[in-house]
Amino acid sequence: MQIAILGRGVVGGGIVKLIDEAQTPLLQQIKIKKVLVHRSEQVLDSRHTTDFAEILNDPEISVVCECIGGLEPAHTYVKQALESGKHVVTANKKMLAVFAKELFDLARQKQLTLAYEASVGGGIPWIDxxxxxxxxxxxxxxxxxxxxxxxxxxxxxxxxxxxxxxxxxxxxxxxxxxxxxxxxxxxxxxxxxxxxxxxxxxxxxxxxxxxxxxxxxxxxxxxxxxxxxxxxxxxxxxxxxxxxxxxxxxxxxxxxxxxxxxxxxxxxxxxxxxxxxxxxxxxxxxQGAGSLPTAHAAVQDLLDLAEGRGEAAADPQPGRLLAGPEQTFYLRTENSSFFAGVTAEQISDRALLTKKMTLSDLSRLLEQSGDQRAFLAGVADE
Amino acid sequence: MQIAILGRGVVGGGIVKLIDEAQTPLLQQIKIKKVLVHRSEQVLDSRHTTDFAEILNDPEISVVCECIGGLEPAHTYVKQALESGKHVVTANKKMLAVFAKELFDLARQKQLTLAYEASVGGGIPWIDxxxxxxxxxxxxxxxxxxxxxxxxxxxxxxxxxxxxxxxxxxxxxxxxxxxxxxxxxxxxxxxxxxxxxxxxxxxxxxxxxxxxxxxxxxxxxxxxxxxxxxxxxxxxxxxxxxxxxxxxxxxxxxxxxxxxxxxxxxxxxxxxxxxxxxxxxxxxxxQGAGSLPTAHAAVQDLLDLAEGRGEAAADPQPGRLLAGPEQTFYLRTENSSFFAGVTAEQISDRALLTKKMTLSDLSRLLEQSGDQRAFLAGVADE
Structure with missing residues (x-):
């Protein structure tokens, strides 16, 4: 399985290291054909390139592993990779959360895997x-x-x-x-x-x-x-x-x-x-972050693909956001008298515990109170 | 995939419940053809039997899920199931640990899966x-x-x-x-x-x-x-x-x-x-034990088989047990003067902290001291 890695920063560099030093026969099946870098002085050898088109147009590259971070150009590259029939593994939570509908729809139509273990919880095998x-x-x-x-x-x-x-x-x-x-x-x-x-x-x-x-x-x-x-x-x-x-x-x-x-x-x-x-x-x-733990998670996604266990993207539905449960909050605000109606216990002249209420209701009150520097925290039952 | 469950106690009963009430299409692919029970009054319907031969000789049953516990007859049943070409899922740590060499060798020769997620850590997906x-x-x-x-x-x-x-x-x-x-x-x-x-x-x-x-x-x-x-x-x-x-x-x-x-x-x-x-x-x-969490783990092994992801047993080698690292121990004994040579700090007339030593060396000393009711504990560095 030949892959391209986009970005050689903290995570991309970790992935290159793990794959180049592969210890298991399964991992040795994965070969890095191209690494996309930003500046021409980072082009250390023929494996490195600053031109994404070289990756996109290479039919031998079946998987693109995106580790650039941020919205653009990561989003465009991921979209183009999927459009050209390549599976995508990404560590980019922000880009994926913002463009989830577009990218998962595209991956599903193309019957491709869009894997994101590395984008949540670093090395923790959370998604799996x-x-x-x-x-x-x-x-x-x-x-x-x-x-x-x-x-x-x-x-x-x-x-x-x-x-x-x-x-x-x-x-x-x-x-x-x-x-x-x-x-x-x-x-x-x-x-x-x-x-x-x-x-x-x-x-x-x-x-x-x-x-x-x-x-x-x-x-x-x-x-x-x-x-x-x-x-x-x-x-x-x-x-x-x-x-x-x-x-x-x-x-x-x-x-x-x-x-x-x-x-x-x-x-x-x-x-x-x-x-x-x-x-x-x-x-x-x-480890929720860091080069090797996060790279470990991305490589696990690559290994799923190498084992033929990649799944076509699911068909997520738009979710309706509801208010959530009523709970007690700790609130510290310069304007505590404004909250008298929802106060269950006054802790000091600035801090209080609320009656049971939803976070949405408390957020609305805070907006009305005008205090931009309040601190709130849920108080867990157990 | 048709299976047999051996034993309908805490774990076996949980597995029957999870499969009979299957919520996912994948789980619905698993059918319980036979449940082996001990006493004839437990034979509630034609699915239940007290005769293991009925299971062994049924070519439609491709997987046997052992939840009897203890060494025998669990060990004999698992051995016979493997010999007759059936995959085995077991929750029985004791039987499997004691007969590991025989059973894993047999499973490997027969190219069968011998899965044991439920035998360690209850519901925790530890083995996986x-x-x-x-x-x-x-x-x-x-x-x-x-x-x-x-x-x-x-x-x-x-x-x-x-x-x-x-x-x-x-x-x-x-x-x-x-x-x-x-x-x-x-x-x-x-x-x-x-x-x-x-x-x-x-x-x-x-x-x-x-x-x-x-x-x-x-x-x-x-x-x-x-x-x-x-x-x-x-x-x-x-x-x-x-x-x-x-x-x-x-x-x-x-x-x-x-x-x-x-x-x-x-x-x-x-x-x-x-x-x-x-x-x-x-x-x-x-949850490290309990009916449903442990049953959950056994069903996960069954789902691997249903998905065609069962693995033939590996070929474990006999391991040489070594002494392990030197560490500090807390020791309370009626015979603390016997340990004067390895004492780093006397806590009371009965309790002490040892110098750094191996557990094997301390165990040997305790045997020599004759104290059968001593309490020892490692003292973790961090």
Whole structure:
């Protein structure tokens, strides 16, 4: 099986390494014919090229592995690869979540595989295990820690009692966070992964821009202190539930009991859980990012194709986003009197616990209150 | 695909339920033609029989799913099923670990599948995920909580500060522990699962009776108090490592840091970890026992066969059991002066921490000391 790799950055470079140093006969069946790079000085040998047309027009290349990241040109390249009859493996959650309908429809029409294990949960075999459960029964819900950067920041804040800005800087120093960390700390990255997980678990498409999304940018030590006092820690979770007539998706910080399994997922690890009838809750924890773990996941998709186990893309239906369950929220806001009607317990002059309500209702109230720097978190029942 | 189920107890009954109530087209391809029961009053209809020959001689039955448990007649039935050209799915760790060489050799000669997902880790997709990693790279080590009953006892002792006998009784009342709990609390059950995991991870056969095996029968509240004082909890672990020239396998209680992931695997859950080069550490947590989760795992093996993805058995080699790494142990013994030469720190007149040493060396010393009721636990580095 001859493949092309688009991009030779963190993930693309890892894939090249794993395949070039192949240890198993199965992996040795995969040959990298071309690597697309951005700048001509990266063209180290005849295998490297800056011209995507060379890949597109090569009939020997049956699989394109996209590791460029971002929306364009990744989207156009993936689309063209599918149009020209090549299977696609991608690590690009953002591009795939945004263009899911177009790309899955195209792959299905062409009877091609569009595989994306590497785009959610890094090395964790998340997509594969969901599909395995579904051979037997529906996955009814999922939740988890989908972003390693924010989890590193939260773990540091808890362990070392430091403020958000300090921990963000340390994450940036270690290369976990980018210069503009918005996608990691405001929940955008989690949101894309939640949409792809919902697509896999429920067969329903959701527009990422319509998902309720709350991050950790305005988290303060005061919030962590309250969590600790109450035997809890704070994690940024992505949550999906299959509901009658649609689905509910949420991205938000949650105050988890310290004894819960996800509370122990430290450092920059991810921890993802499924819920299904006979299996109950199944949890998968591992490296959620990084060159080799993410490359491992992409190579697993390639191995499925090499084994003839690639599946034609499914036919996802547009999903109706519903409000989700009523729950208790922790809220810290400069305008707490505005929330008097939904307050169950006043914690301080700024912090409160709400009555049971939906995240949508609370989000609407927050918009009306005008506070752009409020911090909210779900308070988990167990 | 027509199958027979041997035994209609906890696991066999769960499999019958999942298949009879099949929700997916793939699962609906599996038909239960016969269920072997023990007593004639269990023969509810023509599908049930007490005569194994009826199953053996039925050419339409291509798969036998063994859920009897224990060594005999399970072993004879599985052997006869393979000899007559039927694939076997089993949930029976003890029988399979004890007769591994004979049965895997037979299955290989006959080009048949001998599948055992349900025999290790209940519903956790442990065997499947190990095999998936191995498509790409060797699994170099594994460890985990393999026994739900002992984990329930340990979790209760920690949480409620109760003694071992009280927690054992409560586990028996809930149906988690049997009247004779030896296999659960002395490490035998973990030992069989460790041998099957080693077979899967390293392709090496180990004789369960030769594996160093320490249980929790003599664990006291005093030991738990020391663990708590030092920010730790106690878990019964199975550990396997690939070593130059062989493998090392251990079953023993370990003092884990409270912040570690396995420390948070509570109740009767199992938590299993692999280590491999590019993926790093991957952890799988779920229901380690119980009717439906274990049945789920057995049905997954059946679905592999229905999808034509059954694999002929591999050719495992006899493994050489090596001593394993040197480590610190917590030891409580009535004869602590006997251990003066290996003591790094005296905790009380009965409890001590050893210098770094191998488990084999400590086991030998304990045998010499004559103390039959000593408690030992590894002290994990991280």
């Amino acid at each position: 295990n969901i599909k395995r459960i579904q051979r037997l029964e529906p996955v009814t819900a999922f939740q988890g820690i989908f972003n390693g950067t924010s989890n590193y920041i939260l773990s540091q804040m808890e362990e070392k009692d430091l403020d958000f800005a300090t921990c963000l800087k340390s994450a940036q120093k270690l290369g976990y966070a980018e210069k503009d960390p918005s996608d990691d700390i405001d929940g955008g990255d989690v949101c894309y992964k939640v949409c792809l997980s919902a697509l896999t678990c429920f067969g329903q498409l959701a527009d990422p821009s319509q998902v309720e999304q709350w991050g950790i940018r305005f988290l303060s030590q005061e919030d962590f202190a309250w969590a600790k006092e109450h035997g809890r820690t704070i994690k940024l979770l992505g949550i999906g539930r299959r509901e009658a007539g649609g689905l509910s998706l949420q991205v938000l910080p949650v105050m988890l009991k310290k004894s819960s399994l996800l509370a122990s997922v430290g450092l920059n690890f991810n921890g993802l859980q499924t819920e299904s009838a006979s299996l109950g809750q199944a949890t998968f924890v591992g | 995920n190990i095999k998936r990693i191995q498509r790409l790279e060797p699994v170099t080590a594994f460890q985990g909580i393999f026994n739900g009953t002992s984990n329930y006892i340990l979790s209760q002792m920690e949480e409620k500060d109760l003694d071992f006998a009280t927690c054992l009784k409560s586990a028996q009342k809930l149906g988690y522990a049997e009247k004779d709990p030896s296999d659960d609390i002395d490490g035998g059950d973990v030992c069989y699962k460790v041998c099957l995991s080693a077979l899967t991870c390293f392709g090496q056969l180990a004789d369960p009776s030769q594996v160093e095996q320490w249980g929790i029968r003599f664990l006291s509240q005093e030991d738990f108090a020391w663990a708590k004082e030092h920010g730790r909890t106690i878990k019964l672990l199975g550990i396997g490592r690939r070593e130059a020239g062989g493998l090392s396998l251990q079953v023993l209680p370990v003092m884990l840091k409270k912040s570690s992931l396995l420390a948070s695997v509570g109740l009767n859950f199992n938590g299993l970890q692999t280590e491999s080069a590019s993926l790093g550490q991957a952890t799988f947590v779920g």
